[in-house]
Amino acid sequence: MNPWPTGEPPEARLRVALAADRPLLHDHPRLRALLESSAVADPGEFFLLFLHHCMATGAALDQGAAGEDVADLVSGRWAGAALLAELGHANSNSRTHTEAVFDPATREFVLSTPVPGAAKYPATFGPAGFATLAVVSARLLTGGAEHGTALFLVPVRDERGPCPGVSIEPCPPTALLPLDYTTVRFDGVRVPYRRWLRDGASITPDGEFHDPLADAGARGRRTMSMGRFGWGAITVGLAAVARAAVSLALERAGRRRTLDRLAGEIPAIDHLNQQRLLFGALASALAATTLARRETGRYWSFGAPPGVHRELGLTKVAVTALADRAVNRARSASGTAGFFSEHRLIGYQGLTLAFQSAGGDNRLIGLDAAWTMAAGQDYTPPADAPGADEWVTLFRHRERLLHEELTAGLDGSFDTWNARSELALRFVSAHSARRTAEVVSGELPSDLYELHCLEEVEAHAGWFLARGLLTAEQVLGLPERINAICRRLHRDPTTLEHLLAGSGS
Ligand SMILES: Cc1cc2nc3c(=O)[nH]c(=O)nc-3n(C[C@H](O)[C@H](O)[C@H](O)COP(=O)(O)OP(=O)(O)OC[C@H]3O[C@@H](n4cnc5c(N)ncnc54)[C@H](O)[C@@H]3O)c2cc1C
Structure with a gap:
């Protein structure tokens, strides 16, 4: 059932969607369904629901608001x-x-x-x-x-x-x-x-302040931990618009006739360049969906253990990047429909772009994570994992080497860290790529999993070659491996439709 109230004027619809009979953070399937459907129907209203149900109500519930204020938020009396x-x-x-x-x-x-x-x-x-x-x-x-x-x-x-x-x-x-x-x-x-x-x-009647937390720094971190309620909304919402964008673009590419100088009149999707854009976008959208749904429970839990905050932030960054790539490729494959608002794709891109900064700047989240990982806080570089597939093995290797490079000669000075800030971002992105591969392998159909990993490797092919982790022949063979997967996927378009339908697009 689609919980998004359709057929009403936008303001009446918003009033309905703001109100609930209990905090939706206590009913994850219902909250997720509302956020996913609103993101696809109206990204602006999704943003308001993310603020209301997750940021404001989440902080109120988690950090001790009075019962009547919680009740007034939940009922929608206050947005x-x-x-x-x-x-x-x-x-x-x-x-x-x-x-x-x-x-x-x-x-x-x-x-x-x-x-x-x-x-x-x-x-x-x-x-x-x-x-x-x-x-x-x-x-x-x-x-x-x-x-x-x-x-x-x-x-x-x-x-x-x-x-x-x-x-x-x-x-x-x-x-x-x-x-x-x-x-x-x-x-x-x-x-x-x-x-x-x-x-x-x-604060006692004579003005004495007491805090069970150790110091002002700990209080500040606890205060900002409210962001995780928002990240839960951002990740499910962006994964939903990524799936919707791919679905729209695939459907369009299947019926849009092109005139080819060699093949005559054929649908756009018969062209390999369209397949590469859209099947790659599909792999990104489904990877984003898997990551988002896996973490929803932890994002929306109260009193979450402190150690998980970094990984939750990095998942927000990873899902934003995957969704942004999926929507961008869907737009790129759709010509003018990728630009005009009536086709919705540009609205979805607005949402994926907004959340690179909103909900916490993605670069800063990455740099903070790199800083704590370089300091060894709750982190050890991944060793080779027996039984891991070729992709996970490669990504573990890359993460380990970048960690070594990042930490060699770090002396605690601004200049040394600043000189490594781009390297730090490459390191966290390698960490996320490794974690993403570990999470989505076995969840995505094998061709889409492989396509996702091949594109990740192709983006850093020069580095893998320079480090001796891939041979020149392997690097030169990457495009054809990707093409072969696209041809296989194209032969069975119903599989793709089922995949999107099954993941709730
Ligand atoms: C559409 C939208 C809606 C928003 N709505 C709200 C809202 O309702 N409420 C709200 O509170 N906020 C809102 N925000 C703000 C959002 O949370 C902030 O954009 C975000 O926190 C980043 O802050 P900033 O824009 O000041 O960027 P800045 O902090 O100015 O960062 C700019 C750049 O400098 C870099 N940088 C900054 N500090 C460092 C550092 N120490 N080391 C290295 N690099 C650094 C960052 O990585 C970034 O790339 C919204 C943002 C958007 C885009």
């Missing part, structure tokens, strides 16, 4: 939003400038934007008329002492407009993923104690 990123600094989540100063007289927090660069930007909202309760990140201060970045639930606008002390300035319209993006400033907004998502921390 949820997340105000984390700030205008003035790159990587702003690592040092928030918005302030929440505790007032012991009233036991409230006074929320303010102390400098122009502390404005929350971009803050994404639903259409005017939707009352919005935002999860806002701010530096928590008591009596001049700082206690790290904490989260607060703040009503930022009601049905009539901004709440007192909140200024909401619309951003100029944007072409891709058009939504109501804004810049938000706070001027002495009073936030009651119960709307501090205190997650076990407390």
